Amino acid sequence: MSEVLIEGVSKRFGRTEVIHGIDLRIKEGELTVLLGPSGCGKSTLLRMIAGLEDISEGVIRIGGEEVNDLEPVERGCAMVFQNYALYPHQTVRRNMAFPLKMARLPRAEIARRVAATAKLLQLEELLDRLPRDLSGGQRQRVAMGRAMIREPKIFLFDEPLSNLDAELRVRMRLEISRLQRELLATMVFVTHDQVEAMTLAHRIVIMRAGLIEQVGTPLEVYRRPANRFVAGFIGSPAMNFIDVREVRADATGSQLTLGDGSTLVAGALPAETASVGIRPEHIRIGLAERASLSFAAGQHRSIGAEHLGDRSYRYLSLPFGELTMLAPEEQVIDETEPLAISFDPARLHCFAHDGRRLERAAA
Amino acid sequence: MKRHQLVLVGLLGLYCLITLAPFYALVVRAFTPTVQSTEFHLWLPDRRPLSMNARLGDLATIYSIDARAFRQEMGIKGYVNPQLTLAQLAETYELEPERIRAWLEPRVQYNGVLSVMEAGFLRSLLATIFVTGVSVGVGGLLGIMTGSALAGFRRPWHLFTYNLYMLNMIIPPMMVILPQYLIMTKVLGLDDNYLSVILIHIKGGALSTMVFTSYIATIPKELRESVQMDGGRHYHYFFYVLLPLMGTPFAVFASIAMPWMWNDLLHPLVFLSPAKYTLPAFVAAIGGTYTTNYEAIFSGLMLSLIPILLIYLVFQKMFVRSAVAGAVKG
Ligand SMILES: Nc1ncnc2c1ncn2[C@@H]1O[C@H](COP(=O)(O)OP(=O)(O)O)[C@@H](O)[C@H]1O
Numbered sequence: 307m308s309e310v311l312i313e314g315v316s317k318r319f320g321r322t323e324v325i326h327g328i329d330l331r332i333k334e335g336e337l338t339v340l341l342g343p344s345g346c347g348k349s350t351l352l353r354m355i356a357g358l359e360d361i362s363e364g365v366i367r368i369g370g371e372e373v374n375d376l377e378p379v380e381r382g383c384a385m386v387f388q389n390y391a392l393y394p395h396q397t398v399r400r401n402m403a404f405p406l407k408m409a410r411l412p413r414a415e416i417a418r419r420v421a422a423t424a425k426l427l428q429l430e431e432l433l434d435r436l437p438r439d440l441s442g443g444q445r446q447r448v449a450m451g452r453a454m455i456r457e458p459k460i461f462l463f464d465e466p467l468s469n470l471d472a473e474l475r476v477r478m479r480l481e482i483s484r485l486q487r488e489l490l491a492t493m494v495f496v497t498h499d500q501v502e503a504m505t506l507a508h509r510i511v512i513m514r515a516g517l518i519e520q521v522g523t524p525l526e527v528y529r530r531p532a533n534r535f536v537a538g539f540i541g542s543p544a545m546n547f548i549d550v551r552e553v554r555a556d557a558t559g560s561q562l563t564l565g566d567g568s569t570l571v572a573g574a575l576p577a578e579t580a581s582v583g584i585r586p587e588h589i590r591i592g593l594a595e596r597a598s599l600s601f602a603a604g605q606h607r608s609i610g611a612e613h614l615g616d617r618s619y620r621y622l623s624l625p626f627g628e629l630t631m632l633a634p635e636e637q638v639i640d641e642t643e644p645l646a647i648s649f650d651p652a653r654l655h656c657f658a659h660d661g662r663r664l665e666r667a668a669a
Numbered sequence: 670m671k672r673h674q675l676v677l678v679g680l681l682g683l684y685c686l687i688t689l690a691p692f693y694a695l696v697v698r699a700f701t702p703t704v705q706s707t708e709f710h711l712w713l714p715d716r717r718p719l720s721m722n723a724r725l726g727d728l729a730t731i732y733s734i735d736a737r738a739f740r741q742e743m744g745i746k747g748y749v750n751p752q753l754t755l756a757q758l759a760e761t762y763e764l765e766p767e768r769i770r771a772w773l774e775p776r777v778q779y780n781g782v783l784s785v786m787e788a789g790f791l792r793s794l795l796a797t798i799f800v801t802g803v804s805v806g807v808g809g810l811l812g813i814m815t816g817s818a819l820a821g822f823r824r825p826w827h828l829f830t831y832n833l834y835m836l837n838m839i840i841p842p843m844m845v846i847l848p849q850y851l852i853m854t855k856v857l858g859l860d861d862n863y864l865s866v867i868l869i870h871i872k873g874g875a876l877s878t879m880v881f882t883s884y885i886a887t888i889p890k891e892l893r894e895s896v897q898m899d900g901g902r903h904y905h906y907f908f909y910v911l912l913p914l915m916g917t918p919f920a921v922f923a924s925i926a927m928p929w930m931w932n933d934l935l936h937p938l939v940f941l942s943p944a945k946y947t948l949p950a951f952v953a954a955i956g957g958t959y960t961t962n963y964e965a966i967f968s969g970l971m972l973s974l975i976p977i978l979l980i981y982l983v984f985q986k987m988f989v990r991s992a993v994a995g996a997v998k999g
């Protein structure tokens with residue numbers, strides 16, 4: 307049993323509280339990603355699970371057993387650090403053998419397990435090299451090997467891919483996924499990169515300023531973000547938010563008065579909607595039958611474009627604010643011509659004044 | 670080569686010359702007879718062959734030759750008139766002139782080096798190696814331990830302790846020599862004991878504390894945490910991870926501290942008896958009592974430089990690496 311239960315956990319450094327009473331359940335055999343902006347307390351939470359940091363308040367249970375007062379090694383966790391923390395003067399072989407040596411395993415057993423792990427991670431040729439003679443990706447694999455070799459119940463990763471270049475990061479992401487499936491391991495993975503989170507996670511925990519904002523599968527947090535923060539954090543480029551001054555309901559649906567006084571007609575929306583969000587990929591150019599906005603020539607201005615080859619993002623300045631949208635590469639937006647944009651009202655996210663998500667009444 | 674490169678090479682050459690010139694002068698001096706010591710020589714001066722008309726007493730004074738050893742060697746019993754020339758001596762005591770020449774000539778021709786050797790240079794060299802070696806080794810180890818405790822200044826008292834060590838650096842050794850002497854002899858009973866000089870060298874350790882504390886602070890704390898995650902205790906971290914990484918800072922420390930300990934004159938003079946002197950004190954003592962045998966002094970200085978130069982040459986790579994440490998991330 308390697309389920310991790312976090313109950314009312316707080317962390318204080320001196321007088322500053324950086325984690326404010328968190329409850330979380332990390333399911334056995336799942337890869338859970340802690341995601342949040344830098345400084346929100348992800349590493350601190352991970353280090354409390356690992357036992358590297360005292361728990362100021364609350365209880366952490368692993369496999370049902372309270373571990374607050376257990377040493378790191380007694381918790382059955384292994385950790386992969388951002389800078390890999392390989393012992394610089396020891397060969398790959400000795401680095402990987404170190405945890406077993408500490409556990410006082412017989413030499414033959416150590417050699418056998420090092421060989422098996424090296425094979426799994428394709429490190430066999432590198433066993434006698436020093437960490438400084440390895441590439442970033444190889445160091446990363448050695449660090450994982452050293453974590454795996456003790457056969458821990460739980461793997462903890464603290465931004466392990468952030469020192470790698472983009473291409474390697476994708477490869478290592480796949481590698482970690484593969485290992486997770488093969489070992490059926492429970493993994494907790496800290497990152498501030500939402501792409502990493504979306505691609506790796508079974509479950510994403512989104513944190514902000516020492517609190518959990520939402521827990522859910524990648525698709526859940528993408529489709530139904532619990533609040534404006536999550537909505538803005540997940541997805542790249544970020545979701546567009548449009549302030550709403552007033553919502554008037556009539557027989558056909560809701561009429562929104564936007565910040566600049568223009569109106570938008572959408573399906574039935576909750577009356578206390580203070581802002582709506584729409585993702586760049588859900589906006590189309592041209593008039594469609596329902597939610598749409600038109601702008602006269604001169605009312606809209608292009609403030610930038612990103613061409614990625616297969617798609618391109620356009621950044622527009624509109625009377626009610628700025629807007630990002632996904633458009634086909636060949637689409638030309640002419641500032642001297644009128645412009646119309648439209649979207650499916652079902653894609654619209656509604657948020658209350660305090661940023662909370664508002665559910666639309668089932669149509 | 671471009672012109673600015675030539676200028677650069679020229680300047681570097683000049684700098685080398687200026688740095689190395691004193692060493693060259695020292696070597697020339699070591700082979701310049703004391704009688705010529707007021708003259709300036711650019712090359713080893715020619716030695717005049719031993720004249721059989723020289724008086725024994727003059728030779729004994731100028732070259733610090735042991736007259737008793739001479740009499741024993743020649744089998745002469747009783748008083749020898751120092752006013753006799755060597756030729757007269759040979760006649761009076763019926764000695765073959767060649768025999769006198771054979772014994773005296775090297776002592777005149779290679780006076781400096783021979784006097785130093787005969788005065789017990791090797792014994793003194795061993796003592797110096799022992800004292801310096803133990804001081805650098807134990808001092809370095811203590812510095813590593815202090816540094817590993819203080820690195821990062823995680824508690825207010827860490828900085829306080831560190832500053833106390835630094836304070837040690839500004840106390841002039843002369844000022845505390847008397848209380849130190851009293852402590853060594855009366856309290857610790859280390860009268861005329863190498864241990865006293867070693868203790869003086871490793872006490873406080875401002876330099877080692879500074880070097881190791883700052884170097885250990887650059888070692889990522891994840892290494893320690895990684896050992897902790899693997900179930901290692903602090904001493905596992907210390908021996909398996911920290912200590913093997915200390916080569917570079919140790920070379921920094923040793924390259925600065927070693928010459929200082931090697932060349933320490935004051936403390937051996939105060940704490941040790943002449944029979945136990947380390948090299949600088951030994952060299953200072955071989956000058957002679959009534960005259961000053963400059964040849965012997967300069968020879969002693971030259972000979973005591975050779976071992977430490979050898980150490981530098983052997984460990985050159987390490988010292989150079991320590992000088993560029995930090996330039997490249999490990
Ligand atoms: N040892 C510490 N002492 C004091 N404050 C700390 C310490 N470690 C982390 N913090 C603070 O706790 C907050 C969360 O840090 P961290 O968990 O490292 O954030 P993240 O990993 O999400 O970027 C930050 O504001 C950081 O300054």
Ligand SMILES: [Mg+2]
Nearest residue numbers: 348349350465
């Ligand atoms: Mg972090």
